[in-house]
């Protein structure tokens with residue numbers, strides 16, 4: 423449940439981007455708190471992925487602001503946003519196919535420790551990295567596959583390894599754009615369960631672009647509905663999904679004039 427008295431970790435204020443004459447994201451203001459999972463929904467072309475790109479830094483806004491812990495990060499490049507706690511699954515983290523699962527995780531953990539703990543001895547640093555990698559392997563359910571090459575994993579397991587690599591960066595915010603796209607019916611629930619656990623066990627702020635209503639109902643504390651780049655509704659899933667305007671827009675039955 424979102425507690426509105428807490429300071430948001432992430433916030434967008436009148437965030438807007440135009441492509442020529444087309445406004446793909448149109449003055450979207452929303453705040454996201456620690457420990458919350460927000461699903462961003464809307465018909466095809468509503469602006470969901472573009473909104474994500476503006477938050478993670480792949481696109482610069484035409485106007486409006488993105489705040490991370492109350493700092494204006496609107497003009498920061500992707501890598502700087504990532505270093506300051508914005509993690510985006512399957513984009514910022516790239517697997518090394520010819521390294522093992524354990525080595526992939528170790529690289530990210532090592533990079534973080536190397537930067538943050540220069541005064542440690544080599545031995546204590548190596549031990550800390552090992553312990554953290556073991557814990558990550560357990561979290562993503564790949565302990566048994568630790569010595570396998572990343573390229574040998576199934577699509578679903580590779581996505582879980584990427585989530586593990588993102589977790590290794592210890593982000594405050596985790597963004598997932600249709601995380602189960604292209605997964606088999608066996609693989610999708612495993613990844614969703616992992617996202618659920620991350621949400622429950624850790625105080626992460628999670629943003630999820632998702633089309634599947636059952637997934638949204640299971641995972642989300644809150645739904646943002648985008649339509650033609652505008653924020654059409656924002657609230658708890660059950661009440662938002664009841665709104666006629668949302669049902670019609672979500673199903674694509676509403677003309678642009680009716681929601682303007």
Ligand SMILES: Nc1ncnc2c1ncn2[C@@H]1O[C@H](COP(=O)(O)OP(=O)(O)OP(=O)(O)O)[C@@H](O)[C@H]1O
Pocket residue numbers: 441446464465466467468469470471472473
């Ligand atoms: N780089 C770009 N240049 C021009 N138009 C763009 C660009 N990126 C997105 N758009 C347009 O902005 C609108 C929003 O696209 P976006 O991909 O964000 O929608 P979406 O809600 O994520 O859709 P889907 O559910 O189909 O992925 C679309 O009309 C799209 O064509």
